[in-house]
Amino acid sequence: MTQLGARAVVLGGSMGGVLAARVLAESYAEVVVVERDRVLGVSTPRRGAPHTVHAHGLHARGHLILEELFPDLTEELRAAGVPTGDLGEMRWFFNGRRIQPAHTGLVSVTAPRPVLENHVRNRVAAITNVTLIEECDVLGLVATADHEQIVGVRVRRRTDPAEAEVIDADLVVDATGRGSRTPAWLDELGFQRPEEERVKVGLAYTTRHYRIRPEMFDGVQSINPVASPAHPRGAFFGQVAPDVCILSLTGLLGDYPPTDPDAFLEFVRSLPVADVYEAVRDAEALDEAVSFRFPASVRRRYDRLLRFPGRLLVVGDAFCSFNPVYGQGMSVAAIQAMTLRSHLRLGRPPEPHRFFADLSRVVDTPWDISAGGDLDFPGVEGRRNLKVRIGNAYMARLQYAATKDPEVTNGFMRVAGLMDPPQALMRPSMVRRVLRHAIRRPGPGPSWRDTTPAPAVE
Ligand SMILES: Cc1cc2nc3c(=O)[nH]c(=O)nc-3n(C[C@H](O)[C@H](O)[C@H](O)COP(=O)(O)OP(=O)(O)OC[C@H]3O[C@@H](n4cnc5c(N)ncnc54)[C@H](O)[C@@H]3O)c2cc1C
Secondary structure: OOOOEEEEEEEOOOHHHHHHHHHHOOOEEEEEEEOOOOOOOOOOOEOOEHHHHOOOOEOHHHHHHHHHHOOOHHHHHHHOOOOEEEHHHOEEEEOOEEOOOOOOOOEEEOOOHHHHHHHHHHHHHOOOOEEEEOOEEEEEEEEOOOOOEEEEEEEEEOOOOOOEEEEEOOEEEEOOOOOOOHHHHHHHOOOOOOOEEEEEEEEEEEEEEEEOOOOOOOOOOEEEEEOOOOOOOEEEEEEEEOOEEEEEEEEOOOOOOOOOHHHHHHHHHOOOOOHHHHHHOOOOEOOOOEEEEEEEEEEEOHHHOOOOOEOEEEOHHHOEEOOHHHOOHHHHHHHHHHHHHHHHOOOOOOOHHHHHHHHHHHHHHHHHHHHHHHOOOOOOOOOOOHHHHHHHHHHHHHHHHHOOOHHHHHHHHHHHOOOOOHHHHHOHHHHHHHHHHOOOOOOOOOOHHHHOOOOOOO
16 A cells, blocks of 8 residues: 555544554554553553443444454454344333344444453554554644644653653644544644534433343343433443443433442432343442543534644544444444545545545434434423424334334344434335334333332332
8 A cells, every 4th residue: 555654643542543543554654652541451441531431332333344454353352251242132222112122133242441442452552563652641733834734743751751752743643532632732823723513411421330140131231221301311231241241320411320329229220111220239239330421412523624734633532522322432433444544545645624524424424313312302402403303203203113113123223333324214114114103203101110119229
């Protein structure tokens, strides 16, 4: 492949960063990844990525891309004890009702996020022209005198905090996540900051791990009562290792799941279905609960900037960070890496405006799914245009129809897994299946506490 430059520098060594490094290594003589944490061989949550303690599902599309970039990764993960299964065969609840299980052929990998990241990072670190500099803070960009081109980054190693140094670069890729400082750096260089689209969700995840008991999952890989407007409390409860499972509770609009053990269990009991409570009420907890707040989904419109310095790109959560309950971020980062690869394969250094235009197209659908879905919750602020209103009204019917018809589950999982575009759900054969079961928007499924005497919290 054409060599496009001597050195590309990637800022941030989490999923977005290492996936970008993987494809850049095909086109640059050297790729340097700068990461503030110690990460090599680390398969536990770390300071720079506190969200990684919480449940992370990998969508089918992300899984396929990872397998393409890292052949036999799935087998490697399985051998390391990571459970895998069929996405449609998990126990999913929408609006308080269980949807029909369906064999989709889409692989679900439920690795703890730091474990998945560690396997992927090890593969990237093993590429001969990739260097990972750990415990090193990125301080800023270095530009030409006219500020038109980025030519390096200023960094400070934590091992040598007195000295800042410059790493020269032919291309800089910012993958430092939601807290990315590129908007501020653009400002300093005399460029405009990107506009930000925000959907405030006031979300929090609170997570604990438990020792698995055989009866907990009854043959399924995970049990997921997903939040809906009528039942806004949700949970992801899944096996992550042969004897360990994770329970992440989700609460919206300031209804944060508590960390206190009794209050945590009370929140579990308030879920619309009994399954998770029955499984954990007397289970052995392996850690204290930890919480992470996610105030808003943020899409930075780099694609709309008229002026932007050359030799600088932005990817991953730094470009767009989605409400995590839709489980899209890692898969979108993987799709973005493939977009970067296609730009590199043009045989010239990526041009930021064209790259951002393509990245924006990548982000459009997952953003519509996440931001549009959030607007179904009456308390979430934002404009509900016709597309959003029709989309949410149809999705409520479709999820109800999936409680009756596994073919609907299959179609739904393919779209949620970013395999098919949402338009696939509007095909006449699918619309017929949906309307057969739900001509009107269905009301909420009853909560189990309305029909069962509440067991005492122990
Ligand atoms: C609670 C929660 C649950 C989620 N669940 C899912 C899920 O189920 N499925 C899914 O696909 N996605 C999920 N996501 C999203 C997913 O975590 C991200 O999309 C994914 O991590 C990609 O992020 P990134 O690599 O772009 O950024 P990050 O993961 O935020 O990584 C940024 C990296 O940059 C480093 N860094 C930052 N600043 C500097 C600096 N100045 N110098 C050096 N290094 C720096 C950090 O240490 C970190 O390693 C979830 C997110 C949250 C918050």
